[in-house]
Amino acid sequence: MIPAMPATATAAATRHGAHAVLRFGRFAVMSTVAVLILIAGVWASWGTAQHVMLTKGRERGTVEVTRCGQDTCTGPYAPLSQGSQPRAKVVVEKSIAVREGRTYTVVVKPGGDEVVRSGPAGIVYAWIPLGGALLLASVVVAGGLLRTRAAWLLAGVGFALLTAAFVAV
Known part of the structure; x- marks a missing residue:
């Protein structure tokens, strides 16, 4: 100090x-x-x-929701992109945005039959x-x-x- x-x-x-x-x-x-x-x-x-958002090389198509359970909805998949195969049943997460009887554009997640909504609604929802x-x-x-x-x-x-x-x- x-x-x-x-x-x-x-x-x-x-x-x-x-x-x-x-x-x-x-x-x-x-x-x-x-x-x-x-x-x-x-x-x-x-x-x-x-x-x-990164859909290049991914399978794109539509799903018509035929059945909804507690957490998921299912339905047949119709391909829109080249090289995509139709599927009898794919799974989409159940939310307020997914209803039975409606058709949605989707992208298939690699390695399975799980899909997510695509387009502007899918981007914003993600x-x-x-x-x-x-x-x-x-x-x-x-x-x-x-x-x-x-x-x-x-x-x-x-x-x-x-x-x-x-x-x-």
Whole structure:
């Protein structure tokens, strides 16, 4: 300590330094949480989205839903792409967007008889987990990082994505 400096100045400087370290720690932790939420949203969406968005070389066709169970619906598959084979029964995930008696354009997942919806409705529907992650991350960004503009942007994009999925389906 400098003899001319009062003892209270040193305590204030220590408090200011500790406050800066805590603020940086909160920023680092909340940034990490927000990024992990967004990565999880992309990861959850990509499992379906890759089949819908990257259709080159994949079997494309239509399925007429004839029967729905608890979690899945089934029906015959009619091919639309070259090299695709008709199938007596394929499985599509049951959702509010799939009803018995309707026909949907689909893409066959490799290595089985499971299909996912294609087209604009299928693309938007595949990214629903990311929309939810954007909404959740906006809360973390607003509350933990105190970045309200960025939080409103994340929430707006998430809300738009979920609304688009609701309208498209």
